[in-house]
Amino acid sequence: MSIEFLQVAEEEGEEPIELPVEDDGTLLLSTLQAQFPGTCGLKYRNPESRAIRGVRLNEGRLNPPVPESGWGSQVYFCVFPKGAVSSIVENKRKSDDHLENSTAKTKRMETRLRCTDLIVLGLPWKTTEQSLREYFETFGEVLMAQVKKDLKSGQSKGFGFIRFGSYEAQMRVLAQRHLIDNRWCEVKVPNSKEGMIQQVPCKVFVGRCSEDLTADDLREYFSKFGEVTDVFIPKPFRAFSFVTFLDPEVAQSLCGEDHIIKGVSVRVSNAAPKSEQNRNPNYSSGPPSHHQRGSVPPDPRNPINRQENISYPQNRGYMPNPPIQHNNGWNSQNRGNLDMPNLQALGINPQGQNPSNQGQNINNPLGVGLNINALPMNPALVAAALNQWSLIGNLQNQNQEQGFGGSGGPNAQPGSSQGGNFLSWMSQGGGGGGDGQQVNNQFQGGNQPWSRQQGNTGQPGPDHKQNFL
DNA sequence: GTTGAGCGTT
Numbered sequence: 001m002s003i004e005f006l007q008v009a010e011e012e013g014e015e016p017i018e019l020p021v022e023d024d025g026t027l028l029l030s031t032l033q034a035q036f037p038g039t040c041g042l043k044y045r046n047p048e049s050r051a052i053r054g055v056r057l058n059e060g061r062l063n064p065p066v067p068e069s070g071w072g073s074q075v076y077f078c079v080f081p082k083g084a085v086s087s088i089v090e091n092k093r094k095s096d097d098h099l100e101n102s103t104a105k106t107k108r109m110e111t112r113l114r115c116t117d118l119i120v121l122g123l124p125w126k127t128t129e130q131s132l133r134e135y136f137e138t139f140g141e142v143l144m145a146q147v148k149k150d151l152k153s154g155q156s157k158g159f160g161f162i163r164f165g166s167y168e169a170q171m172r173v174l175a176q177r178h179l180i181d182n183r184w185c186e187v188k189v190p191n192s193k194e195g196m197i198q199q200v201p202c203k204v205f206v207g208r209c210s211e212d213l214t215a216d217d218l219r220e221y222f223s224k225f226g227e228v229t230d231v232f233i234p235k236p237f238r239a240f241s242f243v244t245f246l247d248p249e250v251a252q253s254l255c256g257e258d259h260i261i262k263g264v265s266v267r268v269s270n271a272a273p274k275s276e277q278n279r280n281p282n283y284s285s286g287p288p289s290h291h292q293r294g295s296v297p298p299d300p301r302n303p304i305n306r307q308e309n310i311s312y313p314q315n316r317g318y319m320p321n322p323p324i325q326h327n328n329g330w331n332s333q334n335r336g337n338l339d340m341p342n343l344q345a346l347g348i349n350p351q352g353q354n355p356s357n358q359g360q361n362i363n364n365p366l367g368v369g370l371n372i373n374a375l376p377m378n379p380a381l382v383a384a385a386l387n388q389w390s391l392i393g394n395l396q397n398q399n400q401e402q403g404f405g406g407s408g409g410p411n412a413q414p415g416s417s418q419g420g421n422f423l424s425w426m427s428q429g430g431g432g433g434g435d436g437q438q439v440n441n442q443f444q445g446g447n448q449p450w451s452r453q454q455g456n457t458g459q460p461g462p463d464h465k466q467n468f469l
Numbered sequence: 470g471t472t473g474a475g476c477g478t479t
């Protein structure tokens with residue numbers, strides 16, 4: 001006997017896949033979902049009425065429209081779960097937002113592949129699911145919004161979950177903090193969903209920068225390739241910078257290229273992950289892996305961030321790049337290694353190639369037998385650069401004592417322009433964020449989740465683990 | 470009736 005197949009496409013116009021029908025003539029939902037993860041049903045266009053018809057689903061089995069005549073030769077389309085919100089939100093969106101022009105298919109793909117529930121921490125007690133949803137709808141279609149409450153009292157527990165329909169929306173939301181019902185909240189990938197997020201870095205290293213290249217210059221230039229969510233230029237001048245894109249693919253596409261900005265030839269390469277050694281030893285619980293992309297400072301171009309006097313808690317990590325914790329080996333395997341910003345900044349790659357470092361160990365530039373005199377550069381300059389990154393001197397001690405993970409980027413060391421340590425670097429403003437945002441520590445005590453962590457003169461306590469999330 | 474780091478009753 002022959003097995004019957006029916007043709008299923010993700011949506012109308014897409015190339016169908018043939019799926020095997022069971023002996024009883026039904027299609028198992030599991031069979032469908034094996035090919036179209038996230039699908040919850042099937043539909044088809046009625047050739048007579050031209051209307052879309054749904055396919056009966058009963059106990060995990062999809063039934064042919066007319067049982068006696070089987071599925072026929074028509075193409076069926078997947079049904080994906082969708083929230084109640086749609087058209088209103090769509091219409092509200094900025095028309096100039098090119099990222100929202102993604103096709104339905106792209107959206108599906110993203111939903112299927114990468115969207116995940118996000119946890120919203122620090123919600124005001126008064127925030128309801130309604131207000132939570134309304135807030136996040138400004139970023140995109142919200143498929144789910146919930147506030148966790150005490151079952152008995154109904155009182156909010158101060159956190160909740162949201163899910164977006166598009167990955168862009170999710171990325172935007174993860175890339176900033178959120179003022180919800182007049183309280184700053186943070187959105188993260190829940191611990192339970194770790195590993196479900198794409199871990200392609202959005203940040204690129206831009207070497208050979210000249211001192212007169214401003215963050216605005218870089219932003220303006222690189223924006224033509226895709227939305228730039230952050231630009232970080234270390235202070236004092238270190239001849240490199242970091243540019244973070246919303247889209248990791250844009251970032252990756254630029255790596256290995258030379259670009260001329262304001263007459264300066266800069267080199268774009270992968271932003272090497274920070275090493276564990278320069279991280280906060282207390283911060284080891286394997287937080288969400290999305291922070292490569294997620295922890296960029298709020299984008300000032302986002303209306304939400306245009307409020308007057310917006311500021312960020314000094315110790316909370318709204319510096320160029322809060323520490324990145326990966327569970328994909330980016331950092332976890334790099335313990336004991338040093339980063340290599342110094343060499344990259346000088347246009348030197350000790351590995352002799354573009355440091356494509358995703359998931360790879362980054363060799364310690366010192367560990368590969370760095371010989372300053374052998375470098376194709378003024379040794380004094382190299383030495384000065386090394387010194388800037390604290391690669392000469394008491395680096396070990398600093399790293400052990402500072403107990404901080406924050407830095408100027410995946411491979412920027414906090415360094416010490418004054419011969420100090422990271423804390424002194426922090427107290428100078430910590431880099432202040434790539435957009436020149438002020439870090440004026442305006443938060444008042446008690447009202448913010450992070451307020452108690454203000455004051456950065458002492459050793460970070462154990463609970464500084466939260467500082468940079 | 471209070472609170473403020475966390476990780477989702479179903």
